[in-house]
Amino acid sequence: MSFGGISLALYYVLAAHAQADYDLLLKGGHVIDGRNKLSAVRDVAIKDGKIAAVAANIAASRAVKTVDAAGLYVTPGLIDIHVHVFPGLVKNSYAAGSWGLQPDGFTLRSGVTTVADAGSSGWRNFEDFKVRIIDTQKTRVLAFLNIVGAGMGPGAIEQNLADMEVKPAADLALRYPGTIVGVKSAHFNGPEWTPYINAEEVGKTAHIPVMVDFGGNVRAGRTLYDLLTKYFRPGDIFTHMYGGHRGEQDPDTKGPSQAMIEGRKRGVIFDVGHGGASFLWSCAVPLMKAGFIPDSISTDLHYSSMNAGMKDMLNVMDKFLALGMSLDDVILRSTWNPAKEIRHEELGHLSVGAPADVTVLRLEKGAFGFTDQTGGRLDGSSKLVSELTIRDGVVVYDLNGLSAIPWEKVPPPAPRKNAKQ
Numbered sequence: 001m002s003f004g005g006i007s008l009a010l011y012y013v014l015a016a017h018a019q020a021d022y023d024l025l026l027k028g029g030h031v032i033d034g035r036n037k038l039s040a041v042r043d044v045a046i047k048d049g050k051i052a053a054v055a056a057n058i059a060a061s062r063a064v065k066t067v068d069a070a071g072l073y074v075t076p077g078l079i080d081i082h083v084h085v086f087p088g089l090v091k092n093s094y095a096a097g098s099w100g101l102q103p104d105g106f107t108l109r110s111g112v113t114t115v116a117d118a119g120s121s122g123w124r125n126f127e128d129f130k131v132r133i134i135d136t137q138k139t140r141v142l143a144f145l146n147i148v149g150a151g152m153g154p155g156a157i158e159q160n161l162a163d164m165e166v167k168p169a170a171d172l173a174l175r176y177p178g179t180i181v182g183v184k185s186a187h188f189n190g191p192e193w194t195p196y197i198n199a200e201e202v203g204k205t206a207h208i209p210v211m212v213d214f215g216g217n218v219r220a221g222r223t224l225y226d227l228l229t230k231y232f233r234p235g236d237i238f239t240h241m242y243g244g245h246r247g248e249q250d251p252d253t254k255g256p257s258q259a260m261i262e263g264r265k266r267g268v269i270f271d272v273g274h275g276g277a278s279f280l281w282s283c284a285v286p287l288m289k290a291g292f293i294p295d296s297i298s299t300d301l302h303y304s305s306m307n308a309g310m311k312d313m314l315n316v317m318d319k320f321l322a323l324g325m326s327l328d329d330v331i332l333r334s335t336w337n338p339a340k341e342i343r344h345e346e347l348g349h350l351s352v353g354a355p356a357d358v359t360v361l362r363l364e365k366g367a368f369g370f371t372d373q374t375g376g377r378l379d380g381s382s383k384l385v386s387e388l389t390i391r392d393g394v395v396v397y398d399l400n401g402l403s404a405i406p407w408e409k410v411p412p413p414a415p416r417k418n419a420k421q
């Protein structure tokens with residue numbers, strides 16, 4: 001039987017969706033929503049891709065599908081503002097190269113629904129990045145545009161001052177507002193301030209923040225103090241904050257340097273950006289002890305960091321649990337704080353009407369070890385596991401089939417036409 005060309009089964013599904021108040025209900029989980037200062041057991045209802053209700057008790061009968069989230073944590077979809085996700089065929093390159101990762105393969109399974117690529121592309125190749133990756137992934141992919149026109153290409157490309165032009169980068173950022181969320185300078189090793197001055201010009205023109213990886217060496221004449229107190233605007237982002245080799249630590253106390261303290265006073269944002277070579281326990285432990293905590297937690301996910309000390313977003317979050325940060329604080333710094341930093345304030349929370357990007361996490365208790373870039377280990381007793389990831393109301397990852405039904409109740413698939421037996 002069919003109704004206007006649709007099958008009876010599909011008709012009933014559509015009719016149920018039309019009648020129900022909600023498409024999906026997450027029932028009985030502990031909701032952590034830093035923006036709304038909520039950390040309590042609540043039900044979360046989703047309709048048409050948006051958060052429709054958050055309340056103490058929403059009847060399961062009002063939803064097409066209900067997921068039992070009892071004993072689990074329900075959080076906004078995680079936001080990782082430092083990743084490299086512009087893969088391609090260029091050898092030894094983050095720009096269209098072998099060092100970039102396809103985001104959906106690594107994000108959704110870690111509870112991440114939004115990423116910002118940290119400067120893999122520049123104005124010369126951003127549109128290739130957009131067409132092949134940004135427009136094709138289930139993950140919401142945003143970008144910091146590299147001040148280098150060629151982006152993070154191989155060899156000396158990132159040292160080429162002549163390719164750090166303001167106008168074409170600013171024009172492109174203005175053409176893609178909301179997608180280009182910032183400007184990046186990275187890996188520059190020269191004594192000049194040109195990369196930062198030009199990045200700031202682009203940022204001012206396009207009204208977006210600048211994120212800086214301050215290169216491999218601290219140099220006389222190009223100090224972290226000057227970057228954070230003279231060149232940066234409030235809201236600019238210093239990533240790799242626990243890298244430990246760019247002047248982050250006071251040489252005597254090993255706590256935060258005067259540059260970091262003054263920067264924070266001015267409103268500079270401090271981001272983790274763990275990566276393969278930018279996270280040392282010998283820096284993170286004393287800075288955390290001194291109260292110098294991150295504004296945002298991010299991975300610097302790329303082809304090699306993910307198989308070294310850094311595993312994924314949850315692993316970096318676990319490290320802050322192991323350092324004594326509360327789970328509420330860890331979630332805040334992985335959702336609402338990064339959303340604000342990239343000026344996407346519609347994300348990172350579970351307010352009614354917000355896009356239904358939701359992550360359901362399990363907090364395992366046991367004996368776990370967490371390694372930094374040197375392989376040094378810090379022991380911890382908690383570990384987050386992603387159970388369910390929802391993007392715009394659609395389940396995009398479901399580790400244990402929480403949103404699925406028992407296999408015996410699944411209707412048999414329609415016979416395939418011309419199927420060869």
Ligand SMILES: [Zn+2]
Binds near residue numbers: 084
């Ligand atoms: Zn990076």
